[in-house]
Amino acid sequence: MNAITPATFGQLPAVRITAADGAQAVVTLYGAHLVSWKGADGQERIFCSAKSALDGSRAIRGGVPVIFPQFNERGSGMRHGFARVSTWALGEHGADGDTSFAEFELAPNDLAPERAAAWPHDFRLRLRVTVGANKLAMALEVDNRGADAFAFSCALHTYHLVDSIGAVRIDGLQAGPLAIGDTLDEIFYGVKGQVTLHAGSRKVELDQDGFTDAVVWNPGAANAAAMPDLEDDEYQRFVCIEPACIEPVTLAGGAQWRGHYGVSSQMGSGPQDQTPAS
Numbered sequence: 576m577n578a579i580t581p582a583t584f585g586q587l588p589a590v591r592i593t594a595a596d597g598a599q600a601v602v603t604l605y606g607a608h609l610v611s612w613k614g615a616d617g618q619e620r621i622f623c624s625a626k627s628a629l630d631g632s633r634a635i636r637g638g639v640p641v642i643f644p645q646f647n648e649r650g651s652g653m654r655h656g657f658a659r660v661s662t663w664a665l666g667e668h669g670a671d672g673d674t675s676f677a678e679f680e681l682a683p684n685d686l687a688p689e690r691a692a693a694w695p696h697d698f699r700l701r702l703r704v705t706v707g708a709n710k711l712a713m714a715l716e717v718d719n720r721g722a723d724a725f726a727f728s729c730a731l732h733t734y735h736l737v738d739s740i741g742a743v744r745i746d747g748l749q750a751g752p753l754a755i756g757d758t759l760d761e762i763f764y765g766v767k768g769q770v771t772l773h774a775g776s777r778k779v780e781l782d783q784d785g786f787t788d789a790v791v792w793n794p795g796a797a798n799a800a801a802m803p804d805l806e807d808d809e810y811q812r813f814v815c816i817e818p819a820c821i822e823p824v825t826l827a828g829g830a831q832w833r834g835h836y837g838v839s840s841q842m843g844s845g846p847q848d849q850t851p852a853s
Contacts (some may be wrong), residue, residue, distance in 0.1 A: 585629020614709035652805030674707030730819035785834030786818035
């Protein structure tokens with residue numbers, strides 16, 4: 576049956592979204608961070624690091640961090656913005672036909688005072704997560720609730736779980752298939768059409784709308800070894816393909832921006848859960 580139930584992930588309060596066919600996702604209120612997605616076949620499709628902090632002391636390594644209002648260090652604010660390290664509120668949720676969904680919202684009064692002061696705009700973020708069959712949909716909305724325009728960048732920094740990074744090929748971003756070498760961190764501007772991730776027996780079809788760009792990232796062996804929240808060999812088990820708006824979007828007072836990300840995944844046998852939600 577369709578259900579939205581309380582859960583925990585590590586020490587973090589979370590919400591489990593379950594569709595009628597058994598497909599489910601787990602989203603922590605900290606960061607509105609999707610940390611698990613299983614299709615109706617019961618197989619995990621999202622990577623989370625075994626060394627990630629799960630107590631709210633720092634951003635979660637893995638899952639789908641919400642990047643807003645700054646991408647990486649392209650601005651004067653905190654790296655990748657405050658959305659992924661702020662506590663969101665659960666909004667509307669329920670069933671929509673054969674799928675289940677939950678919405679998460681963030682506004683200025685949800686921010687720590689120093690973060691609100693550093694980005695003094697009246698805004699509302701809404702993230703809608705929908706699951707059913709072997710599909711995941713995420714929609715991010717940005718409302719400018721003030722009179723003056725503001726500019727922002729954003730991304731859904733998705734860590735796709737794979738068997739082996741060496742088997743990964745990505746179609747739809749360049750003239751031919753994109754393979755992952757030892758390290759890759761590349762922005763593809765003006766992405767149009769479907770992007771397809773091939774990883775051994777897995778085929779993942781990605782669609783985006785509103786998001787103009789895509790980023791592909793894997794740290795490689797040397798960088799992974801230097802990261803305190805990633806096991807040395809875990810880089811082999813994920814590739815990040817994230818829909819993004821890298822160049823800032825200027826949003827007029829009273830206006831709304833919306834970006835949609837659809838993921839459809841068919842897969843055979845592969846790795847299962849890392850950190851179970853209760």
